[in-house]
Amino acid sequence: MWFTPDWSLPEGVAAASTDRVGGASKPPFDGFNLGTHVGDEADAVRLNREALRLGLRLPSEPAWLEQVHGTRVVTLPCGEPIPQADAAYTHTPGQVCTIMTADCLPVLLCHRDGSQVAAAHAGWRGLCDGVLEQTVARFSGEASDLLAWIGPAISAEAFEVGPEIREQFVAQDPKAASAFVARGEKFLANLPQLALQRLFALGLTQVTRSRLCTFSDPENFFSYRRDGRCGRMASLIWIR
Template sequence: MWHVPDWVLPDGVRAVYTDRIGGDSLPPFDGFNLGAHVGDAVAAVDANRHRLVRGLGLQQPVQWLEQVHGTDVVTLPATAALPVADAAFSCQNGIACAVMTADCLPVLLCNEAGTQVAAAHAGWRGLCDGVLESVLSEFECPGAAIRAWIGPAIGPQAFEVGSDVRQQFMAVDAEAATAFKVHGDRYLADLPRLAQQRLNRLGVNRVTLSGLCTYQHPERFFSYRRDGRCGRQASLIWLD
């Protein structure tokens, strides 16, 4: 259901990511689906979310986001019940920053002091448009004092895109060309590498990659590109 990333964290910072194993959801959302917007039974999603909160020992429900592939960041605790944002930031104990994914990148961040945390949902569009730049601007420290973890997402062997996507990334950073491999008349894009490049440009050099591909592991992860109608896994970080 949930796992601790292989990532060195400061004292007082906790992080987990979930998979699809276990839970109450039925096919095609089986089993530990946390997305309430994908057509799954409300009772099943609620049960899965409650199990997550209880299992992690969180003092309050997770603040989920209405993710729109944008660059907006919400500071938690939020005033809206379902903030429209693709990243969450917090400096308060016990409030989990969380993003849901099913191929897009989950990026978790914290400062070296262990006093600020954030989670970002970075699909190719949000990543290209600057969601990581937006969330890093919330930290009261330079990029060199931030650690980042890039979680399970569609891998470079499976993420086929057109030349327009490559051109949009290269318009921001010419080095992005190294993250695209010719595949017929299209390209295979290395989304984790693109995120790492962007983080490095922002001074964040302590970047850990999970190396997990959602597309290639149907027994473990949801993948929208592979399955279409499917559930969502989540990545969370909080100050304990």
């Protein structure tokens, strides 16, 4: 139901990313859906979240966000029961930064000394508008001291967009053009590459990609573009 991201984390920091295998949810949310907003039965989601918490021995309930494809970052702990945000940051042990995805990019970040962590939800809108920049800005110290992991997301081969989306990225950075390949009147967009460009531009040098495609692997991953109505996976990071 989950796996450990393949990247080098400092002592005292843990991370995990879930898939759809197992769980209590029924089709079309089968089986390990963690989203309460997709139409799944509340009891099924509660059981799945409980299994996640117990299975990973999480130090606290994950900080579930109301994600809106924006750029707001919350610092945990915060006083909002369900913050409307697309990224969470903390320097407090025991706080679990969590975001949900079903094609969008999950990006986990960690300071190399293990003192600060964050999780960001980067769909094309949030990525273009600066959610990664806003998240990195929460960290104290130099961006070159940060480690990043880009989790399972829709691959370029499956993510077709209109020319207006390409134009928005290119208007901010001409190098973004290399992440788009023309297909007829539309383009195939490489979200992981766009995220890499943003992170490198910020000064990060150690970025690991999972290279897992949610769209092309229906057995293991939810994909909103492939299925429409579907569940959500989670990516989590915390200081022990």
